[in-house]
Amino acid sequence: MKKKITLFAVLVAVIVAGIYFTKFYLSKDLAARPQDVAVDTTDVKELTPMVYRFGLPVDSFEVLEGVVKNGESFGNILLANGVGYSVINKIATDFKDVFDVRWLRSGKPYSLFCESNDSSRVAKYMVYQSSAVEYYVFDLQDSVNVYSGKKDVTTKVHEVSGEINSSLYQTLVEKGASVGIAMKLADVYAWSIDFFRIQKGDYFKVIYEEKYIDDTVNVGVGRIIAADFNHGGTSFYAFHFDRPDENYSDYFDENGKTLRKAFLKAPLDFYRISSRYNPKRFHPVQKRWKAHLGTDYAAPTGTPIMATADGEVIAAAYTRGNGNYVKVRHNSTYTTQYLHMSKFAKGTKKGRIVKQGDIIGYVGSTGLATGPHVCYRFWKNGKQVDPYSQKLPEADPIKEKYKADYEAQMTVLKARLDKLPVEGAETDPEIHLASVGG
DSSP states (O other): HHHHHHHHHHHHHHHHHHHHHHHHHHHHHHHTTTGSSSOOTTTTTOOOOOEEETTEEEEEEEEEEEOTTTTEEEEEHHHHTOOOOHHHHHHHHHHHTTGGGGOOOOOOOEEEEEETTOOTEEEEEEEEEEESSEEEEEEEESSSSEEEEEEEEEEEEEEEEESSSSSSHHHHHHHHHHHHHHHHHHHHHHTOGGGGOOOTEEEEEEEEEEEETTTEEEEEEEEEOOOOOEEEEEEEEEEEEEEEEGGGEEOOTTSSSSSOSSSSSSSSSOEEEEEEOOOEEEEETTTEEEOOOOOEEEEOOOOOEESSSEEEEEEEETTTTEEEEEEESSSSSSSEEEEEEEEEEEEEEEOOOEEETTTEEEOOOOSSSSSEEEEEEEEEEEEOOOOSSSSBHHHHHOGGGGGHHHHHHHHHHHHHHHHSSSSOOOOOOOOGGGGTTO
């Protein structure tokens, strides 16, 4: 019995000793592991981030910049930079739906990406910039490919106001604002204001978007958010309202009435007017006083002429006095006529159904005309009248279900417009869209 107890005691002692020495050596091993060793990092450098343009790593290539010259073709550019006929032909035929090589335009920039260690400078990629925002990438390597891309564009909101002393363009230039605002305003007010008749003393207040690349490069005016154009002592308000999810977007006035009407104010896109409707006018060609039953809009030969309202072409012909002319019946009440065209638009003939804004011909000086212009004539119930003295039909007002939302948004925007000073106003710094209720 004593012998068994002694053996058991010895066994326990051995186990305890084993546990002790295991812990001892394990702790020494952990202490010597690398994570506890100080590392000298003084020679470690941060990696330089890769620079990309058009999605291509610039640092991996030598980039050659160029501009398409007059008469220069897509093939000429690539052949001069080591690209073979087979690649050029494949791009021209297999990728025509993505980029038709005939779309190349002189004056547009392009970039050639060549291997930086290749003394022959054979282009591996070509990037053609069709606009300030859009571009096309041509992969010229074995796996030929063509795809389009767009630069990231940010939108900033600005406001500008001013009184017109000479022209809307000049006033915008003096304010340091984009002259593109003039064309945008002409589009917004196409049914309300004849911009050929703007006069000294008229003024404008505008809240608008401007688009930028890399937050600094201006690429043009975006939408007009809100505007007040005072013409002849009357304020014409315009507020943009949309519901993109329902494809609903338009401009409305302070009462929720759409600015869109049955007739455009003018058949051209904003050129200077040469003479207004005048019942007594000395005819410059026939050299006698004659009623001038129309309004002349001077513009360069070839300027597109638009139908001012929906209707049917009832005449597209030539006479000695009118030259090439088109006459459109809009309904049982209204008819319009467009004179002295250089030529008719393709498809314009008797019986053609046209929509408001459709191109029906081009400005010229055919017939009895001293210079290129379009004479715009207007009939009501068979009698020729001055269109600018007529109360013309309006389009539908804002939808009932949107009225409350529109009223809330419009009230904020109108208050901001009304606070804008006119005399000596300058283009304001960026304001946030949220702050104007957009």
